[in-house]
Amino acid sequence: MFIKKLHINIITFFCVSILNVSCSDITTKDEIDMKVEQLVKMMTLEEKVGQMTQVDHRYLEKKSDIKKYFLGSLLSGGGSVPDTNNVRSWVRMYNEYQSFALETRLKIPIIYGIDAVHGHNNVLNATIFPHNIGLGCSNDEDLVRRISAATAREVQATGLDWTFAPCVAVAQDERWGRTYESFSEDPDIVTRLGNASIQGYQGSSLDQPNTILACAKHYVGDGNTIYGTGMHGKIDRGDVLLDEKELRSKYIKPFKEAIDNNVGSIMVSYNSWQSKKLHGHKYLIDEVLKKELKFNGFVVSDWAAIDEIDKNYKKSIIQAVNAGIDMVMVPGQFIESANSYIDFIELLKESIQDGSIKMDRIDDAVSRILNIKYSMGLFEKPLKKFNKVNDLGSDKNRAIARESVKKSVVLLKNNNILPIRKNTRNILVAGEHADNIGYQCGGWSIWWQGGSGKITKGTSILDGIKSHTGKNINLSYSKSGDVDKNTDLIIVAIGEKPYAEMNGDRESLELSEDDIELVNKLSKSGKPIVMILISGRPMILEPILDKCDAILAAWLPGSEGAGISDVLFGDYSPTAKLSFTWPKNMKQIPINFGDTNYDPLYRFGHGLTFKD
Secondary structure (H helix, E strand, C coil), X not given: CXXXXXXXXXXXXXXXXXXXXXXXXXXXXXXXXXHHHHHHHHCCHHHHHHHCEEEEHHHCCCCCHHHHCCCCEEEECCCCCCCCCCHHHHHHHHHHHHHHHHCCCCCCXXXXXXXXXXXXXXXXXXXXXXXHHHHHXXXXXXXXXXXXXXXXXXXXXXXXXXXXXXXXXXXXXXXCCCHHHCCECCXXXXXXXXXXXXXXXXXXXXCCCCCCECEEXXXXXXXXXXXXXXXXXXXXXXXXXXXXXXXXXHHHHHHHHHHHCCCCEEEECCCEECCEEHHHCHHHHHHHHHXXXXXXXXXXXXXXXXXXXXXXXXXXXXXXXXXXXXXXXXXXXXXXXXXXXXXHHHHHHHHXXXXXXXXXXXXXXXXXXXXXXXXXXXXXXXXXXXXXXXXXXXXXHHHHXXXXXXXXXXXXXXXXXXXXXXXXXXXXXXXXXXXXXXXXXXXXXXXXCCCCCCCCCCECHHHHHHHHCCCCCXXXXXXXXXXXXXXXXXXXXXXXXXXXXXXXXXXXXXXXHHHHHHXXXXXXXXXXXXXXXXXXXXXXXXXXXXXXXXXXXXXXXXXXXXXXXXXXXXXXXXXXXXXXCECCCHHHCCCCCCCXXXXXXXXXXXXXXXXX
16 A cells, blocks of 8 residues: 555656646647646546635635645635735735645646736726726727736736736616726727737737736626616626627627637626526537637636526536536635535535536536646746836836826817816816725725725826916815806816726616706806716716816726826827717617617717817
C-alpha cells in the first residue's frame, strides 16, 4: 500500500511539474488543449467540482476553504472589498487567496472576477467612466476600446483577472433599472460597441500584459422583458415573449459577434424566455450558444441565479449544469435563505454520483475553465506584484474619462444660449446633482446601488464649471435655487438618484416633484436656464421643457464631471446622438425606433451641435 501511494505521488509530482511549465512555451491552442486534457485526467471529482464553484470572498466561511474545496474562482460583488479599500490592499488580498489555491495538490490557480462595468468602479479612487448608455450616444468604437483598455489596466493594478463586462443587452423599455447598462435600443450599436469593449479588455491575446478576461452578458434577451413579469411584479428578471426569429436577430446577434471576437466568458441572464428560466435553458445555452455559435470559452451563472430555476436546490443544480453552465456563482450564504457554496458542492457531487449529471458534462465544463486559465497565463504567474499600482486612477485614464464625458453629452435643446458667451458675468449653479460625485456616477459605483456625495476621487459638475470660470465671472452655487437679481445665467443639474438592478425598476419616469419645483422656482426669475439632466435613461421632460433654454442629457458621466463644462463653455462642440428614443410621456413607453405611430419628443439619433 505504501509503495502504491508513493508511486501515485511521484506520478502526480511529475505531471504537475510538466503542466506548470512556463506559459511562454504554450504557443498554440493544440498545446493548451493537450495540457488541459492531461490535467483533467488527473483530477478527482472534488477537484473538478471545485473548479466549477465561484464564491464572493465576503462569504468564505474560512479562507482555507479555498484549499479544502479546491475552489476555482472568487469574485467581488458590488461593495465587496478588502478591509481597506485601496489598490495595495486588493493586491495583497488576491495573493493571499491565490496562495491557498497554490497549496492544493495540483496547484490550479483561482480566477478572480469583479463587476468593473464602467471603470474599476468597486475600488476607491479608481477612474469611473460614463455608463454604457452615454457611450452608446458617443457611438465611438475607438473611444470604447480605449476605455476598456484603461479599465483593464486598473483591474490589473489591483491583481484581479476578470471583469463581468461588457453588457450587450438591447434595452427596449426605459422602466428597466438596468437601461443604463445598455449601449442602445439598436442591436447594431450594441454589437459594434460591445465588440470594441471586448477588444479593449482582452487585447489581441489573453496572456498579454494589461489585459483581462471579458464577459459578455446577459445571455439572452434581458433588454426586452415584459413589464409585470419580473421580480415584485416589475421588469427585472422578467419574461421575454419574442419568437425565436426576433430573439436571434436582435438579442443573440451581439453574442454571436462577441464570440467571433474571441470573448472568453459569457454570463447567463436572470430572465426567462417564453416562461422558461435561461439558467436552465439547455437549447439556448448548449445547443445554440456552444454548438451552433461555437462558443469555446466558459459560461458562468449570475449571482445565485440558479436558485430561481426550481424550489428544490438540487434540481436547480442539475438543470443548470446539464443546460451548459460551466461555473456557478453561488456566491455564498449572504442571506439566511440562500444556499451556501458548501451546499452547492455537496449537492453537485451527489448529482454526479447518482448519474443525474454525466461526467463528460463535468469534464467539458472544467476543460473550458482550465483552457481560459492557461490562455491567460495564470499557471505561469498566479501571484501579482505591486508594479502597476500607479495605473489606478492615473491622470492618463482620467483624461480618457473626461473625453468620454464630453463625447457622451447629448444637446437636446438649445435656444441659442450655448455655448456660454464670453461676456457672461454672473452664473448661478443650482441643484443637488451639480455637486455630488455619487449622483453623477450612478449605480455600480463603490457600492452596488451607488451612493451620494464624495464617494470617491473625482470632479463634480460644479468643480468643472469652476475650472472654466476666470476672474471675470462671478460664480455662485445654491442647491435650493436662490437667484440673485444680478444673475445672468442659471445652470441647474437635476435627475435620478443612484440605483442598480431591481431597485432601479420604475413604473413612472417622471421627474421628481422636488426637481420640477426647483426648475419652476428658477424660471420665475426670468433668467435663461441651462438644464443638465443626470439620469440612467430618458425621463419625462414635459413639465419643465418650456422653462429651459437649453437641455443637456449628461446620463451618468462618472468621476470626471469637467467633461460637461467642456461642452457648456464651447471647448467642445457636442457630437453625441441619442442611442435611445426619448418619449413625450409615459403613455408612449416602451418606445423604440421603428414602432408604429412613432412620435417621440426626440427621435433616435437626435442631437444638436452648436451649429444647429
